[in-house]
Amino acid sequence: MYRYDEFDHAFVSARVEQFKDQVERRLAGELTEEQFRPLRLMNGVYLQLHAYMLRVAIPYGTLSGRQMHKLAHIARRYDRGYGHFTTRQNIQYNWPALSDMPAVLDELASVEMHALQTSGNCIRNVTADHFAGAAADEAADPRPYAEILRQWSSMHPEFSYLPRKFKIAVTGADRDRAAIQVHDIGLHLKKNEAGELGFAVYIGGGQGRTPMVAKKIRDFLPIEDLLTYTTAIVRVYNLNGRRDNKYKARIKILVHETGTEEITRQVETEWQAIKDTDLKMPQQDVDAIDNYFRMPNLPQRPEGWSQLAAARKADASFARWVDQNVTPHKNPDYGVVTISLKPIGGIPGDATDAQMDLVADIAEKFSNDEIRVSHEQNLVLPHVAIADLRIVYDLLLTDGLATANAGLITDIIACPGLDYCALANARSIPVAQRISERFGKPERQADIGELKIKISGCINACGHHHVGHIGILGVEKKGEELYQISLGGSGDEICTIGDITGRGFSSEEIVDAVETIVDRYLLVRTDKEENFLATYRRLGAAPFKDALYNETANAA
Amino acid sequence: MSDITASAAGELWGREGFREDPYIVAETLEETGDAPAVILPLAVWLGLEESVRSETNRKIGVSVAPGESIDPLLPLLDTIPLIALQFPAFNDGRSYSKADILKNQHQFKGELRAVGDVLIDQVAYMLRTGFDTMKVTHAVTLTRLAEHNLHDAPGYYQPGRGSHTVPGAYSWRRVPGA
Numbered sequence: 001m002y003r004y005d006e007f008d009h010a011f012v013s014a015r016v017e018q019f020k021d022q023v024e025r026r027l028a029g030e031l032t033e034e035q036f037r038p039l040r041l042m043n044g045v046y047l048q049l050h051a052y053m054l055r056v057a058i059p060y061g062t063l064s065g066r067q068m069h070k071l072a073h074i075a076r077r078y079d080r081g082y083g084h085f086t087t088r089q090n091i092q093y094n095w096p097a098l099s100d101m102p103a104v105l106d107e108l109a110s111v112e113m114h115a116l117q118t119s120g121n122c123i124r125n126v127t128a129d130h131f132a133g134a135a136a137d138e139a140a141d142p143r144p145y146a147e148i149l150r151q152w153s154s155m156h157p158e159f160s161y162l163p164r165k166f167k168i169a170v171t172g173a174d175r176d177r178a179a180i181q182v183h184d185i186g187l188h189l190k191k192n193e194a195g196e197l198g199f200a201v202y203i204g205g206g207q208g209r210t211p212m213v214a215k216k217i218r219d220f221l222p223i224e225d226l227l228t229y230t231t232a233i234v235r236v237y238n239l240n241g242r243r244d245n246k247y248k249a250r251i252k253i254l255v256h257e258t259g260t261e262e263i264t265r266q267v268e269t270e271w272q273a274i275k276d277t278d279l280k281m282p283q284q285d286v287d288a289i290d291n292y293f294r295m296p297n298l299p300q301r302p303e304g305w306s307q308l309a310a311a312r313k314a315d316a317s318f319a320r321w322v323d324q325n326v327t328p329h330k331n332p333d334y335g336v337v338t339i340s341l342k343p344i345g346g347i348p349g350d351a352t353d354a355q356m357d358l359v360a361d362i363a364e365k366f367s368n369d370e371i372r373v374s375h376e377q378n379l380v381l382p383h384v385a386i387a388d389l390r391i392v393y394d395l396l397l398t399d400g401l402a403t404a405n406a407g408l409i410t411d412i413i414a415c416p417g418l419d420y421c422a423l424a425n426a427r428s429i430p431v432a433q434r435i436s437e438r439f440g441k442p443e444r445q446a447d448i449g450e451l452k453i454k455i456s457g458c459i460n461a462c463g464h465h466h467v468g469h470i471g472i473l474g475v476e477k478k479g480e481e482l483y484q485i486s487l488g489g490s491g492d493e494i495c496t497i498g499d500i501t502g503r504g505f506s507s508e509e510i511v512d513a514v515e516t517i518v519d520r521y522l523l524v525r526t527d528k529e530e531n532f533l534a535t536y537r538r539l540g541a542a543p544f545k546d547a548l549y550n551e552t553a554n555a556a
Numbered sequence: 557m558s559d560i561t562a563s564a565a566g567e568l569w570g571r572e573g574f575r576e577d578p579y580i581v582a583e584t585l586e587e588t589g590d591a592p593a594v595i596l597p598l599a600v601w602l603g604l605e606e607s608v609r610s611e612t613n614r615k616i617g618v619s620v621a622p623g624e625s626i627d628p629l630l631p632l633l634d635t636i637p638l639i640a641l642q643f644p645a646f647n648d649g650r651s652y653s654k655a656d657i658l659k660n661q662h663q664f665k666g667e668l669r670a671v672g673d674v675l676i677d678q679v680a681y682m683l684r685t686g687f688d689t690m691k692v693t694h695a696v697t698l699t700r701l702a703e704h705n706l707h708d709a710p711g712y713y714q715p716g717r718g719s720h721t722v723p724g725a726y727s728w729r730r731v732p733g734a
Contacts, residue, residue, distance in 0.1 A: 007729060010710045018707060035696075038646075038675070121647065151713045152728050157681035158656055158714075161649025227728060238653045243622075273661055278715040278727065285726045 001062055001370065002147050002292045004112040011154070012109050015116060019043045020102040027099060044115025045101055049422050054093045054101060055118040056108060060128035060146040060170070061089030061373040063113075065364035068371050070111045072356035078104050083356065085341060085349040087413060087464055088167075089127050089373045090118060094420055116154065121162045123153035123234070127169045129178045130374035133293055134336045134382035136328040140197055142172035142189045144290040145226060148281070152227050159234050163241035164249035166234065167206075179375060179491035181205045181214040182467055184251045185233060190220075198222050203233055203263070204255030207461035211497040212252040215260040217267060223286055225271075227279040232271035236263065296368040296383060301333040304386030311390045318393055320442060321404035326389065335386055337367070339379040339396060340403040340411060344440035345433050348414045349377035358399050366392050377413055378406065409451040409518070410436040413464055417457030417474065418481075424457035426474025426481035427507075431455055434511045439518070448518060450531045454489075467491035469533045470517060471498045472510065483510040487517070487544055488536040499541050501548055513548055520547035568669075569701050570689040571718075577691065579617060579638065595619050595640055602628055610635045619671070622650040626658065633664045640691075643672035652685045659686030659717065676700040680708040684716030708732060 004012070019039070026036045033047075040046075044055040056071070063071075071091055075083045078100045079093045086092055096104055108114055117124055126146045133141040149168055153159065159166075171178040172189040180186025186202035198220045205214030221229050237251045240258070255263050312319040326335040339359060341349050351359075359379055363371045366388045372380035384392055396402040405411045412435060415421065417428030432455055439445055454468030458475070465471030471486040482504040489498030505513045518532075524543050525535045536544070568577040579593040585604065588594045593615040601609070601618040609616055609632075617638030620626060629636065639658060641651035651670065658664040670682050670690040676697045682690060692698055700707070712719055712730040719730035 007711050007725065011713075014710050039677070042677075121649075148728075151726070154713045155681075155709060156714055157684040157712075157716055158652040159649070160681060161647050161652065161678075163649075235653050235656075239650055243648060243650075277660075280727075282727050285728075288726070 001064060002059075002143075002289070008112070009109075012112075012114050012116075015043070015114065015155075016102065016105045016109050019105060023098060023102050038120070041119045042116070043101075043105065044118035045098075046119060047422070048094065048420055049418075050420070051095050052098050052101070053420070054096050054104060054115060055086070056091050056093070056113060056115050057118050057125045058089050058091060058113070058373050059150050060126055060132070060143050061130050061375070062128075062132075062143060063371050063373070064111075065360040065369050065371065067111045067113060068356050068360035068363065070107060070113070072353040072360065074104055074107055075356065076353040082350050082352045084347075084416065085351065085373050085377050085379070087375045087377060087415075087462060088118075088125055089130070089375055090125060091373070092416075094416075119165075120160075121164050121166075122160045123149075123156065123162075123166045123168065126150050126153070127167070127178055127183075127375060129171045129173060129176075130372040130376075130378075130380050131177060131327060131336050131382065132172055132372075133295065134329050134334075135173055135177075136330050137175055138171075138173035139190050140172050141290075141293050142170040142178075142187070143293050144286065145187065145189060145199075145223075146170045147289055147292070148226065148286070149230065152230075152279075159238060162234070162238055163243045164246070166237070166251070168230075174493060176491075176493040176495075177374075179464075179467065179495075181493075181495035182207055182211070182464075182491055183214065184237075185230065186214050187226075192220050196222070199226065201229065201233075203267075204252040204260075205495070206250050206252040207464060207466045208250065209247055209459040209461070210253065211461070211466040212256060213495045213497060214252075215255060217260065217264040224281045224283070225275060227281060228275045228277065229267075229271050231274060231279060232267050236266045236270055240266075295330065296370075298331050298334055298368070298383060298385075301385040301387045304333055304389070308386050308389060317404070317442075318390065320446065321393055321402055322389060324404045324408065324446075325406045326384075329383070333386055335384055335389060337381040337384045337389070337392060338374070338406040339381065339401050340405050341378050341401075342405055342411050342436065343400050343403050344405075344410060345437045346400075347429050348412050348432050351379070352399075355399050355401055358395065358401065362392055362395050376411065378411070404442065405445060407450050407452070408445045409439045409448050409453060410445060412436060412453045412455060413468070414455040415457050415463035417455075417463075421457060421462075423460055424474070425459075425476035426457045426483065428455045428457040428463055428472075428474060431472065431474070431483065431507070431510055435514055438511050438515060447528070448522070448532070449528065450533075451518070452490075453514070464491065465489070466497045467495070468498060469536070470514060472514075475504065477504070481507050483507070483513075485510075485513060485517070485548070487541055488533065490533055501541060501545055503549075516547050517544050520544055568689050568691055571683065573704075574702070579615070581619070585616070590614075593617070593637075595638065597621075598624050598629075617667070617669075620651075620654070622648045626654050629658075630662055633658070633662055633666070636664070636666050638667040638669060639664065640669040640671045641687075643670055643674055646673045646675045646678065646694075652681065655682070655686040676705070677707050680706050683718055684712065684714075686717050 046053045168185045169183040170187040182205040188200040201218040202214035325338040367381035368383040412432045414428040414432040418424040454464045455472040456463035456465040467489040473484040484504040486498030567574045595617040615637040619640040
């Protein structure tokens with residue numbers, strides 16, 4: 001993991017001191033809420049429906065046990081005993097008092113964390129594959145490059161007042177778990193034929209009210225050019241992105257309106273002018289950052305294989321959890337464990353202080369002191385020996401953290417929605433909870449197989465509904481909450497935006513509608529190997545529309 | 557508004573503090589009489605005869621709005637004494653990129669000025685992207701500038717003006733100072 005040096009410490013402390021001064025001036029009435037707004041946003045403090053909300057950055061979703069313990073402590077001491085992990089690999093606290101914010105930021109700084117650039121029209125927290133550095137299928141760990149981008153984008157003098165927020169995601173595997181094609185910049189770290197590392201560069205992806213799949217503008221960018229090329233992209237965007245309409249201000253609109261060929265030409269022209277400047281990265285710096293992310297020295301634990309076989313045989317629930325929540329590791333004696341924050345009927349992404357402490361303890365003892373936050377709102381233990389899976393499972397079980405549903409229909413992404421968010425038109429969380437309860441039986445979920453449901457409470461799409469295999473969008477119509485369904489979306493390497501089925505469903509109808517879709521899928525799939533998305537891609541929307549609208553018409 | 561800001565409101569700020577602004581802002585050259593230093597809108601400036609632009613007995617600067625392109629100025633930079641980039645709203649950041657292009661990519665030697673709604677937190681960014689001076693309307697900013705309180709960071713994660721490298725540090729990092 002990256003560790004702060006003196007430079008980083010001084011930088012973050014200075015920002016905290018500055019914000020303390022600003023909060024004091026606000027509390028003393030020297031600053032109006034309007035004057036305070038841009039200042040608090042720079043420090044991750046939002047004003048929500050009921051209270052201020054603090055969004056803490058977890059760079060590329062990686063944190064240590066000590067950091068997780070601190071997040072637990074903050075939840076306990078300054079909030080109501082829980083935190084909410086988000087689709088940006090961050091954590092949000094919904095109830096801290098404004099007067100406590102400086103103290104919270106001090107606490108965070110003590111474990112090398114902060115809330116900078118978690119809001120505002122700047123380059124936001126850089127996200128990465130949550131299995132980075134551990135997954136068996138990656139070309140290289142993308143996190144060193146995410147860290148370099150994090151540093152370079154911190155309080156960037158040229159890029160702190162962009163037309164709109166700007167999100168960068170990096171993956172190091174062909175199997176894209178970081179959804180890079182729905183980001184402003186998506187970077188795919190890969191090796192060329194000569195075995196050298198570089199990036200395929202995508203720009204202009206995004207969700208919101210105008211969802212777009214990113215366009216590839218470069219197939220292979222050498223590592224040394226990462227910062228100059230990124231600068232060229234963001235500069236072209238800063239100069240030419242629309243500022244007349246907030247909803248047309250993201251780079252996806254600029255790419256769409258300018259055309260991929262022309263915007264590529266502009267980026268390349270700008271890059272030619274700056275490619276040999278100070279931002280060209282020397283290999284030694286890349287190596288130094290890379291060094292922080294080296295694969296830990298994991299001892300051989302071959303005894304795990306026979307133990308696992310026996311433990312699986314003895315306990316069907318454990319076997320199901322291993323099948324669903326453990327992913328192959330680079331080291332065959334180890335596995336990557338997904339800790340589901342989606343208990344049946346629970347609130348997606350929420351964790352209590354006790355749960356965070358438990359995860360931290362387990363990570364310190366059994367995962368080389370590393371934890372990840374996934375954009376799917378789960379936690380990950382990246383380095384667990386196969387031999388320790390049983391004990392880790394038993395420990396997780398003690399506090400409701402062993403739900404065996406990673407990637408299944410109850411592993412739902414949902415934004416905070418109208419329960420918390422000032423922007424929302426409809427509730428998301430209760431819909432997620434009811435769907436989860438409807439499909440909660442383990443056998444039923446297992447039979448349905450991989451199916452990603454994503455729910456947003458408004459058109460801003462924080463719940464990523466456009467890339468849900470089944471996406472649900474809450475809207476408000478004549479004072480009622482109404483839910484629109486889209487099908488066939490996917491945020492992985494074959495990225496697609498879901499198709500809207502037709503008229504929406506009321507809060508009472510929506511769970512039945514999802515069940516109707518699922519039942520039709522079970523009926524029309526070739527066999528259990530053909531998952532929902534593959535079936536949808538083969539058959540299109542027709543059978544599902546038929547099921548939804550004819551059946552509802554018949555029932556009405 | 558305190559006395560200090562009242563007196564500073566019409567003045568120009570640079571790294572050395574406030575000073576009197578020798579330039580007057582006008583819509584056309586005709587209305588400036590024989591003023592020795594004037595700033596004209598980009599379109600007007602571009603419409604001037606070359607001989608008028610490069611007159612040696614008076615300085616004719618050019619003002620550029622965020623939506624205007626600086627490209628027509630690039631071949632003429634040697635003859636321009638001052639470019640004023642507008643910040644009609646604090647959150648319109650286009651002029652930061654123009655500053656960097658002018659000063660770092662094209663080595664513009666004249667005065668680069670930021671004009672408009674500038675928040676105190678932005679001043680350090682402006683200096684780093686290449687601005688030399690600013691003409692600020694924001695009262696709180698004027699007060700803080702008078703106090704020399706720039707809200708600057710102890711270190712930077714990017715190269716920029718008014719900063720230098722530290723031996724052994726990552727190539728993108730800088731600390732304040734010439």
